[in-house]
Amino acid sequence: MSKIYNMTDYIKSWAKTFSGSLTIFLLVILTIFPFLSQNESFIFFFLRHFTLAMIFSIFAASWDFLTGISGQISFGHAIFFGIGGYFCAYLIAFQGFPIWLAIPTGALGAVAFGLIIGIPCLRLRGPYLALGTLAFSLILLKIFLLGSLSHIFFGSEGISYNSGPYPLTRISSNPLIEYFIVFITMIISFIVIFQIVKSKFGTILKSIRDDETGADASGINTTRYKVYAFMISSLFAGIAGSFYALYNTAVNPSGNLGTVISFFAILMASLGGLTTISGSSLGAFFFIFLEFILIEIGASLYVQLIFAITLIIVVRFAEHGILKPIIERLKDVWDVLLGR
Amino acid sequence: MGIILEVKNLTKKFGGLTAVNDFSFEIKRGDFVGLIGPNGAGKTTVFNLISGFEKPSSGKIRFAGIDITGMRPFKIVNLGIARTFQLVRSFKFLTLLDNVTVPCLSNRGKQVSKKLGAEEYASTILASVGLVDKARIPPIILPHGDLRKLQIAKAIGTNPELLLLDEPYSGLSHEESEVLTELIKKLHDDGVTIFMTGHVLRELMALVPRVIAMHQGKFIADGPPKEVANNKILLEAYLGRGGEFA
Amino acid sequence: MVDNLSFINMLFNGTLNGAVLSLIALGYSLIYGVGGIMNLAHGAFFMLSGYFLLWGLSFLPGLLFFNVVLAVIIVTILGGVSYLLLIKPLQESHVGVVLITFGLAFAIEQLVMIISGTTSAAISQYMLFQGFTNFLGFPMLNQYIFFIIASLIIVSLFALFISKSKLGKSIRAVSQDREAATLMGINSNRILFYTVMISAFLASIAAILYLPGAALNGPSMGWEYLTSSFAVVILGGMGSLVGSIVGAYIVGFITSFTNVFIPNGPSWAHIIPIIVIVVVLLIRPRGLFGKKELK
Numbered sequence: 001m002s003k004i005y006n007m008t009d010y011i012k013s014w015a016k017t018f019s020g021s022l023t024i025f026l027l028v029i030l031t032i033f034p035f036l037s038q039n040e041s042f043i044f045f046f047l048r049h050f051t052l053a054m055i056f057s058i059f060a061a062s063w064d065f066l067t068g069i070s071g072q073i074s075f076g077h078a079i080f081f082g083i084g085g086y087f088c089a090y091l092i093a094f095q096g097f098p099i100w101l102a103i104p105t106g107a108l109g110a111v112a113f114g115l116i117i118g119i120p121c122l123r124l125r126g127p128y129l130a131l132g133t134l135a136f137s138l139i140l141l142k143i144f145l146l147g148s149l150s151h152i153f154f155g156s157e158g159i160s161y162n163s164g165p166y167p168l169t170r171i172s173s174n175p176l177i178e179y180f181i182v183f184i185t186m187i188i189s190f191i192v193i194f195q196i197v198k199s200k201f202g203t204i205l206k207s208i209r210d211d212e213t214g215a216d217a218s219g220i221n222t223t224r225y226k227v228y229a230f231m232i233s234s235l236f237a238g239i240a241g242s243f244y245a246l247y248n249t250a251v252n253p254s255g256n257l258g259t260v261i262s263f264f265a266i267l268m269a270s271l272g273g274l275t276t277i278s279g280s281s282l283g284a285f286f287f288i289f290l291e292f293i294l295i296e297i298g299a300s301l302y303v304q305l306i307f308a309i310t311l312i313i314v315v316r317f318a319e320h321g322i323l324k325p326i327i328e329r330l331k332d333v334w335d336v337l338l339g340r
Numbered sequence: 341m342g343i344i345l346e347v348k349n350l351t352k353k354f355g356g357l358t359a360v361n362d363f364s365f366e367i368k369r370g371d372f373v374g375l376i377g378p379n380g381a382g383k384t385t386v387f388n389l390i391s392g393f394e395k396p397s398s399g400k401i402r403f404a405g406i407d408i409t410g411m412r413p414f415k416i417v418n419l420g421i422a423r424t425f426q427l428v429r430s431f432k433f434l435t436l437l438d439n440v441t442v443p444c445l446s447n448r449g450k451q452v453s454k455k456l457g458a459e460e461y462a463s464t465i466l467a468s469v470g471l472v473d474k475a476r477i478p479p480i481i482l483p484h485g486d487l488r489k490l491q492i493a494k495a496i497g498t499n500p501e502l503l504l505l506d507e508p509y510s511g512l513s514h515e516e517s518e519v520l521t522e523l524i525k526k527l528h529d530d531g532v533t534i535f536m537t538g539h540v541l542r543e544l545m546a547l548v549p550r551v552i553a554m555h556q557g558k559f560i561a562d563g564p565p566k567e568v569a570n571n572k573i574l575l576e577a578y579l580g581r582g583g584e585f586a
Numbered sequence: 587m588v589d590n591l592s593f594i595n596m597l598f599n600g601t602l603n604g605a606v607l608s609l610i611a612l613g614y615s616l617i618y619g620v621g622g623i624m625n626l627a628h629g630a631f632f633m634l635s636g637y638f639l640l641w642g643l644s645f646l647p648g649l650l651f652f653n654v655v656l657a658v659i660i661v662t663i664l665g666g667v668s669y670l671l672l673i674k675p676l677q678e679s680h681v682g683v684v685l686i687t688f689g690l691a692f693a694i695e696q697l698v699m700i701i702s703g704t705t706s707a708a709i710s711q712y713m714l715f716q717g718f719t720n721f722l723g724f725p726m727l728n729q730y731i732f733f734i735i736a737s738l739i740i741v742s743l744f745a746l747f748i749s750k751s752k753l754g755k756s757i758r759a760v761s762q763d764r765e766a767a768t769l770m771g772i773n774s775n776r777i778l779f780y781t782v783m784i785s786a787f788l789a790s791i792a793a794i795l796y797l798p799g800a801a802l803n804g805p806s807m808g809w810e811y812l813t814s815s816f817a818v819v820i821l822g823g824m825g826s827l828v829g830s831i832v833g834a835y836i837v838g839f840i841t842s843f844t845n846v847f848i849p850n851g852p853s854w855a856h857i858i859p860i861i862v863i864v865v866v867l868l869i870r871p872r873g874l875f876g877k878k879e880l881k
Contacts, residue, residue: 073681075688120868127624127684128867131816135863138813142857148850200445200458203434207442210431217391217425219417219446219498259809263692266685274681275433305696311689315682316672 018331023278027187034179048247051179053288054186055243060268060280061193062236067266068274069197070229071209072121073130076137077237077265079117082257083140084110084238085245086159092246093164099171103242110238111231118230122223125212137262144253158252171246182243186281189236193277196232205229237265260304267311342404344369344502344533345390350399352385352557359385361557363399367535369501372528374548374565375537378577382557383537384426387504391423392416403502418448422500424491426507426537430479437475439490440465443497452499462497469493469523485516492523503527505536509543517543545569594724596839596846602730603838605737609792610811611818611830612744613785619825620761621778623673626687629812630694631786635661635793636802637698640709650712658790665786669779691808698805706803713798729799736795741831744788748827757781761825810856817859820866823876832874837862 014020034047063077088106091097097105117136124132144153154163161168172178196202207215208222215222245251254260268287272279287307294303345367352360360382367373375383388394390401392413401409408416422443431439440462444453453461466472469489479487488508495503505524509517521543528534538544545551545565553560553568555577561568568574614628635657642653668690676682715728748754759767760777768774818837822829841858845851866873 067681073684075684120864123871124867126681128871130684131624131626132863132867135813135816135860138809139857139860139864142860146853148853200441203438204442204445206434207431207438210433211429213393214425214429214431214494215442216393216413217417217423218443218494219414219448220442221414263688266688270685301700302696305693305700308689308693308696312672312686312693315685315689316675 018335019278030183034176047175047179049288049292050285051175051182052244052247053285054179054182054281055240055247056264056268056284056288057281058186058189058236058243059240060265060272060284061190061277062233062240063265064269064272064274064277064280065193065197065236066229066233068269069202069209069277070205070226070233071212072226072229073126074133074233074262075130075266076117076133076135076140076262077233078257078259078261079113079133079137079140080110080234080237081241081244081261081265082144082251082253083113084241085251085256086144086154087238088242089159089168089245089251090164093159093166093168096166099169099246103239103246106242106245107235107238110234110241114230114234115227118227118234121230122226134259134262137257137259141253141257141259144257156253158250158255160250160252168249169246170249171243178247185239185243189239190277190281193232193236197277201225201228263307267307270311270314342369343367344371344404345535346400346402347386347390348400348402350386350389350401351397352382352389352394353397359557360389360396363554363557363559365552365559365562367502367533369533370528370531371550372534372548373536374544374551375535375554376539376541376544376551376568377554377560377574379539380556381554381577383554384506385557386554387423387506387537390416391421391504414446417443417498417500418446420448420499420501421504422495422498422502423504424488424495424506424508426510428484428487428491430487430490430494432480433478435476435478436466436471436482436490437462439479440493440497443494446498449498453497465493465496468496470519484511485513485519488512488516488520489523492520492527496527500532502533502535505534507537507539509538521547590722591724592846594722596842598721598724598726598730599845600835600839600842601734603841604835605734605838606792606796607814607818607834607838608741608831609737609788611815611822611834612741612827613788614815615819615822615824615827615830616757616781616788617778617785618819619827620757620781621673621677623677623683623778624687625673625782625785626684626812627668627691627694628785628789628815629808629810630691631661631665631808632789632793632811633802633805633808634664634694634698635790636709636797637702637805639712639794639797640702640707640802643709643712650714654794657794658787661790661793662783662787666779666783669782673782674775674778691812695805695808702805704804704806706801708801709798710801727799730796733795733799737792740788740791745827753777753780810859813863814859817862817866819873820863820871821873823873826873826875829873829875 015024030050033050059077059081062080063074066072066074066077084106087109088102091102091105092099117133121129121132143149145156146153147155149155150157159168170178171181204215204220204225207218207220208225212222241256245256248255264287268283269280271283271286272281290306291303294300294306343366347366348364350360350363351358363382363386375386377383385394389396392408392411392415395410399409400407403416403419403421406419408419431442437459441458443449444458444462444465450458456464463472463475466475469492471486471489471493474482474486479490482490492505492508508520508524512520524534524536524547536544536548549564550562551565551568552562553571553574555573560574560577561571610628610632614625617623617625638657638660639653642656643650646653672686672690673683676686713729715732717728718725719728719731720726748758756767756772756777757780759770759772760774764774814837818833819830821836822831822833837859840862841855844858845855848854
């Protein structure tokens with residue numbers, strides 16, 4: 001019984017903090033938002049972008065967990081995202097898996113790759129790890145693109161709606177339901193990741209990030225923890241990747257395993273602050289909508305250039321993310337409003 | 341009481357350079373021993389070899405009867421050897437409390453810390469080194485003396501039987517050194533075997549009852565400080581380099 | 587089938603690949619050895635030089651020499667500017683340098699794409715040496731023969747520069763022990779600045795000599811050369827300039843061998859550098875001549 005009391009007290013006191021209130025406020029907006037308009041084109045188009053942003057929020061958070069929290073720089077995160085998507089798509093299109101089973105199985109496939117990639121990468125640190133993961137993702141991309149192996153990996157065509165005996169459908173034909181399923185998954189994912197980060201396990205991961213030799217000298221089996229970090233990160237990346245496959249009802253090598261996907265993870269998480277998990281979500285939303293706006297005004301050619309320049313500026317001037325200073329200002333305003 | 345550390349014919353070569361050359365010695369449980377030698381003598385390498393951060397080219401290291409030659413560092417820590425580093429290191433972005441909690445979460449540390457809880461226990465360690473009022477602060481903004489104390493606090497967290505201190509006095513003021521000496525003496529009184537290197541010899545020679553001397557990777561002398569201080573080879577090594585002595 | 591023609595093909599192209607890679611990887615290894623920095627924009631510098639040549643020559647055709655010099659100068663300066671504005675301020679943070687050079691590479695690629703699109707472009711009409719020379723029945727592009735010789739000369743000149751010149755000695759001092767070099771009065775920041783510029787210079791020279799023969803395969807070609815540089819430097823050992831040269835020729839020959847003799851060779855040849863990276867990192871991360879610890 002006391003555990004439940006502790007939980008409610010904890011949530012109550014969290015809600016009173018600035019970040020707690022801000023989070024609740026944003027969550028409330030996200031909940032009401034879909035019902036704001038009855039316009040069909042709005043729903044199909046604009047709403048789906050929110051869903052996409054939430055999918056990438058989970059992906060960006062998974063990257064941030066591995067790189068920002070555990071200190072393992074990943075430049076090949078598309079691997080876990082894409083493998084999750086491919087597994088999920090394959091299981092639905094060719095094995096007739098129901099969606100609710102295919103998504104977790106896809107995620108587990110991604111975890112398997114988390115091990116496959118993570119274990120060889122254990123002795124790599126810093127830029128070596130970055131380039132090692134990039135190299136692995138390039139290998140995987142090339143393998144999936146090889147025409148000679150397309151009977152196993154589906155080649156450059158990938159898997160699409162009618163590829164197999166079973167149609168590859170969306171999570172739901174109703175975008176509203178799709179939105180809320182992704183929304184709830186995002187909330188649960190973030191809560192889980194956040195709790196891990198806050199726990200003693202998370203502290204150990206951060207110690208490995210800050211000083212791996214020191215963690216070793218503190219009696220920590222850094223190898224084991226690094227493998228755990230890879231597995232947890234790839235799990236959530238795989239979940240995001242599975243949702244993405246269903247969002248598009250298709251998977252293909254460049255769209256799901258391309259280096260641009262890895263780049264997105266880095267970009268979105270960096271914008272929100274490398275060490276804040278919640279920032280990843282803000283980064284994801286910012287970029288999905290920046291891309292949306294740019295495409296709307298006909299500047300789609302410039303999208304990735306602007307992203308690249310943004311990354312340069314963010315990393316150069318605000319390694320803790322540009323959103324943090326903004327949030328700090330908002331926090332000061334909040335304190336003033338509450339008369340503190 | 342029993343031999344806690346046995347080092348036999350320890351040799352380490354880096355390419356053409358022999359950093360440690362056929363080095364042998366024994367330390368008994370409860371001893372308080374210093375390791376001296378001019379810069380570059382190989383003292384830190386010896387520590388790295390014992391604590392597992394380097395693998396020996398040849399030779400054997402035994403801790404409490406267990407062969408730990410070439411074992412991985414974290415496993416050696418969990419057997420009961422802790423070390424500090426010459427160049428102060430810390431978990432830069434974690435609080436002091438978190439810094440000390442991590443070693444308390446090691447397998448060996450957990451055995452002691454689980455009763456109170458790792459964080460609580462870490463708090464008591466911080467208190468014992470006089471840092472508890474800075475528990476919520478990250479190491480980045482702390483002065484050198486505090487960082488040295490932090491290193492020792494982290495070492496204590498793993499509940500060591502043998503503590504290797506690598507140049508713990510380096511960069512400390514006179515007051516800070518005195519505080520550190522008290523801390524080390526207290527640890528020794530609590531039963532921890534202390535093995536420490538030093539370049540600032542005045543403090544070291546006054547503190548320890550036994551000193552092992554090395555030069556250019558080789559064993560020179562082993563005995564009470566006054567005796568070792570008169571060793572001809574050692575005198576040449578130090579004076580020849582213009583180093584500080586006695 | 588192993589016949590004479592295929593064998594000469596493999597030898598020639600292996601040497602050619604080695605010649606290109608040695609210049610590119612040399613610059614990459616230099617920056618790492620001196621500053622501990624992985625410049626992920628290195629491949630982009632190479633690619634950009636080729637495109638500057640293309641653009642310059644479409645504006646001012648016929649002025650080959652002028653455009654060549656201009657392309658090299660611009661990219662070299664770009665290297666220096668990138669160092670000052672982007673890399674130097676982030677020296678303390680490994681993650682930061684990696685991310686920012688990555689962003690720079692992406693930005694450069696996108697800029698080139700916006701200007702020239704993604705299709706390949708040939709600049710073979712600008713080759714200094716046109717035509718082929720026949721060797722035992724195998725046609726060798728004259729530009730390539732010229733390039734191989736030029737590459738060997740440049741590498742030798744560079745070796746002389748590094749060992750004999752004052753700047754070269756300062757560079758070596760900083761790469762061995764930055765603190766000691768500073769104590770000796772060497773401004774390591776300035777040395778690093780020159781190093782990045784030299785590295786960009788080498789990449790751009792390689793580009794303007796080699797790419798006219800090879801064609802510009804779209805702005806994304808930079809990544810392949812970056813990956814190949816990394817493979818070469820990992821194989822040769824980070825921080826070892828000799829290792830980069832040796833590694834370049836080894837990777838060059840493996841790639842050319844795969845192209846000629848392995849069934850479906852050309853599609854696998856792309857992955858060779860990546861396989862090299864993976865294999866070396868798994869088996870012997872130090873590489874062949876590696877000096878620095880893998881930290």
